[in-house]
Amino acid sequence: MGEIHGIAAVADTGEALVVTSRKLRSVKRLRNKKFKEIYQKRSRCKKGSRKWKKYTCAIARIGSKTDNQQRDILHKMSHKFVAWANDQGVKTTVVGDVEGVQRNTSRRNKKNLKQKRHSRGLNQKMSQWPFGLLLAYLTYKLAALGIDLIKIDESYTTQTCPVCGRKKKPSGRMYQCHCGYTCHRDVHGARNIYAKHKYGEIRALDWSIENIKYLRPAS
Numbered sequence: 001m002g003e004i005h006g007i008a009a010v011a012d013t014g015e016a017l018v019v020t021s022r023k024l025r026s027v028k029r030l031r032n033k034k035f036k037e038i039y040q041k042r043s044r045c046k047k048g049s050r051k052w053k054k055y056t057c058a059i060a061r062i063g064s065k066t067d068n069q070q071r072d073i074l075h076k077m078s079h080k081f082v083a084w085a086n087d088q089g090v091k092t093t094v095v096g097d098v099e100g101v102q103r104n105t106s107r108r109n110k111k112n113l114k115q116k117r118h119s120r121g122l123n124q125k126m127s128q129w130p131f132g133l134l135l136a137y138l139t140y141k142l143a144a145l146g147i148d149l150i151k152i153d154e155s156y157t158t159q160t161c162p163v164c165g166r167k168k169k170p171s172g173r174m175y176q177c178h179c180g181y182t183c184h185r186d187v188h189g190a191r192n193i194y195a196k197h198k199y200g201e202i203r204a205l206d207w208s209i210e211n212i213k214y215l216r217p218a219s
């Protein structure tokens with residue numbers, strides 16, 4: 001699971017899958033924009049006034065609408081993955097535990113303390129990519145098909161070269177290492193998670209990726 005690519009997965013059949021999360025990001029971006037506008041308007045009103053109440057209702061309405069949109073996208077994303085895993089004959093899935101991973105939210109309006117305090121809760125709410133929800137959907141959808149799900153610590157799986165062990169942050173579409181190892185960025189991390197689970201360490205695998213399938217949640 002990742003913020004950029006939603007779900008990236010490999011199977012030891014040599015198949016890889018990427019379920020993009022662009023749609024999720026656009027929903028979130030739009031919501032953040034609307035929230036920001038309304039919060040700003042509300043901050044100029046007297047607390048408890050009619051206008052203040054109106055804006056408070058609008059915030060709740062946008063929140064529940066976008067929550068539903070988000071849940072719908074996450075259901076579709078998890079469904080795509082589970083159907084693919086089932087097609088691959090997968091019996092066990094391993095997922096990198098991203099608990100606690102959060103986007104940097106240090107950019108904050110520092111105009112005044114009151115506003116800062118108001119926006120803090122909002123920032124936290126918006127910054128969290130819904131990994132927990134996606135994981136919950138994956139868990140029960142996989143369980144329904146009798147597929148196990150194991151969570152492992154995914155530290156360094158995106159950065160580490162499985163061949164020489166060097167660490168670097170991937171940039172661009174490919175993960176490329178000085179030693180000559182190169183892998184599609186989306187599936188590089190997934191392969192390392194596989195290795196970490198199977199061998200207890202990040203190492204080269206004796207099979208390669210033959211095919212990467214890209215799916216959108218709604219496709």
Ligand SMILES: [Zn+2]
Nearest residue numbers: 161164177179
């Ligand atoms: Zn290397």
